[in-house]
Amino acid sequence: MTLPKAYEWKEHEDKIYQSWEDSGMFNPDNLPDGEPYTIALPPPNVTGTLHLGHAVMLAIEDVMIRYQRMQGKKALWIPGTDHAGIATQTKVEKILIKEGIADPRHELGREAFLKRVEEFAAESHDTIVNQAKKMGASLDWSREAYTFDEARSKAVKTVFKMMYEDDLIYKGDRVVNWCPRCKSTLSDDEVEYREEKSKFYYFKYGPVIIGTARPETKFLDKTIIVHPADERYQDMIGKEFDVEWIDGKVAANMIADEAADKDFGSGAMTITPGHSMVDFELAKKHDLPIVKIIDEDGNFTKAAGEFAGKNARESRDEIVARLQEKGLVDRIDEDYVHNLSICYRCDSAIEPLPKIQWFIDVNKKFKHHVSGKEVSLKQLMQEAVKSDDIQIIPDRFNKIYFHWIDNLRDWNISRQIWYGHRVPVWYKGDEIYVGVEEPAGEGWEQDPDTLDTWFSSGLWTFSTLGWPDKTEDYKMFHPTNVLETGYDILFFWVARMILMTTYAVGDVPFKNVYLHGLVRDKDGRKMSKSLDNAIDPLDMIEKYGTDALRLALMVGTTPGNDSRLYEEKIAGYRNFVNKIWNVSRYVLLQEVGDQIKEESLADKWIKSRLADVINKVTADIENYRFSAAAELAYDFLWHEFADWYVEITKFQPNPLLAQEVLETTLKLLHPFVPFVTEVLWQELGKEQMLLISEWPQASEIDRDKKMEKEFALLQDIVIQIRNLRGQYKISYAKQISVYSANNISPQVREIIEKLCKVDFGDKIKDSASTEITNAKYSLTINLGDVIDVVAEQKRLQKEIDKLNGYVIGLEKKLGNESYTGNAPADVVERDKKNLAEKKETLTILRESFEALS
């Protein structure tokens, strides 16, 4: 069998994935009995293609799942996609507009429009599935789910009904976030902020000066708020005023509330209850009327008098001009910087306005159907994390999570977009019906609104397992073990899942949350289309192979921290993958005899090192330190197995052991680089796939630390001799003769001879010889006529000075009683030993120096 010199991933990856899929082993039903281990894949939005964020997610989760599968668990990784209501609808609208349909929703109508969305979603879905497979993700495709399919709809309606009956879902008339482009409301979390410079106006309003950035909302303002402790307004509080305003006289009054900031502007403000969240709360507190003056299209309502029907934002200048005419403009600040609220999906400016919407009450106490306790949803969310039933990694996100809950207001769950779960509420006259099934009888009309997409994804861990039916899957695989996702959707999704799951099934959705960071470009910028700095995972796979990409996305990253990706990094791991290939190729070329051979020093060493690496890699994966685990396996394969062990086996062969060590190393590497390891596993002639092989185990007994130390000293000597070659520029073509007064075993002697290209011989009386020494070895190296005596003396002097400084420092430390008295005995002992060694080395160096003069 001959393997090509370089690993050709394109020849293997698709075939290997196919063979994994054909084996059925991604499906836990086909795995041997074991403890269940579940991860629900965060479902990608069906808005197009996968990006690097998805690639990171797939890589990390695949590591966890493959590891657990090899540990003998019934490992289940559930795939799926998210219909992502607003995001998908926005995307399709953009496409249709490009196709020349100016107002898609109007021109097509609900049914035709939804058909187009569904076509697009189906296409995206196929692309996504394909990409996930390219990444090597060992997902159980037989259990694939969609947030908008039949089974998930049933779960959605069931939970809605439960919450409605518990009075947790209510219909309320409140100021909500309205996106005039999406023509829909948004939850508070779906609003983003963008800093913007704009004009800030100061107007004369009766006896006070008020400030505002939005004059067009101020038509009907008639309540002035000041701080109760503001001395300027003490005698005006509670009074009424006749104020000349935009559209004539207004009857205003002044009230005191701590919401007013004495130090901002004039300290007095008027409030607009209908078009500001904060003012709305204030208005409710003081029982003020709420009037809608701007409608869903951004136009003035009749309440705005002669301005009715005009676009509000566009009328701003006109309104200011009107006030100017009336002499009511005090001054205008041109450089006012404030945060404009924008829609997280389309960046349009949000228009807060009063609207009747469905809400989930997060503060109301209710009797929980499982525990029977009186709790609120907020309390459920807090309890799940506080009690440690859910562990967030890294744990600093706990604080962020709790802070979010503290600030959480009732969740607006209804949307006016079309692509989504219809609110399962039907009306007939004054009758209202809420249910999973459609109401019987004629004349029922369903609520036109759809549900927030996060309502359905909040049910993901259990809706994917067949809930509300108590299926075998649900019993076996819920709660899931880990929820792995980016920290950017902690609130959107993770928190909502905790809310929905603790409420609906009375259990946590997952035991651990692992949050990864964002993938940025080489300069630390977010990858985006507008910057044109986005890296397409598929391009990288094409260029460097999936295994390389996976490593590049995982190594050198820590949970919760952003990482940077660039091609050189991926190329580096491509090199490593090739190294795996080639060292395996070498091992495979060796004939494995069946004779039992006595183990060499190197054999014992590599076995001990392997045991150590097995333990550490296992511990690191168990503790979510994936980067560290991969690095350890990388380092072992390349810098211990290939660089030392395999080199030594070239003259002290033990092909059987070499192969065994290789096999185990392939197992350790498999979760990280599944493709190349599986290919090699098959080249090794294994019948069973590496995918379901058993994860290696080692105990401390398998380690021989004494042997490792001894071997390290041998390595040290080899490196020192190689160093000399470098220093004196002695080519490897030239043999050097060495002498040792100590007895060195033939095996060790051979290692030194072969690895350093030296010959052992008699002691040479030559001034140009040098001593190389450590705790175990002491060699005299004959440097013949290649040495420059003056240069060597200089070098030695430098080294002596350096070491001398170190020895003095160490002596001082050891002479300090507070140190020797307080530090642990073994630490002091180590220092003492170290000092003795260094002193010895110093003596030898000084002798060498003398010998040269």
Added chain:
RNA sequence: GGACGAUUAGCUCAGUUGGCUAGAGCGCCUCGUUUACACCGAGGAUGUCGGGGGUUCGAAUCCCUCAUCGUCCACCA
């Protein structure tokens, strides 16, 4: 305004509960094609661990403080 993170070699980053003379990859320099690999091998250079203070026998690691960059939350009308 509040919270959090980052600051370690030229670059990108590790560094678990404080403890061997602080590590890796890339890049750079020197040498080298020895029956796996030039996507390679052998070696080398480069760090007041952001600044200052403190705790400790001992600090990259813990505490205080300042600075710079970044993120999230809240939001002043």
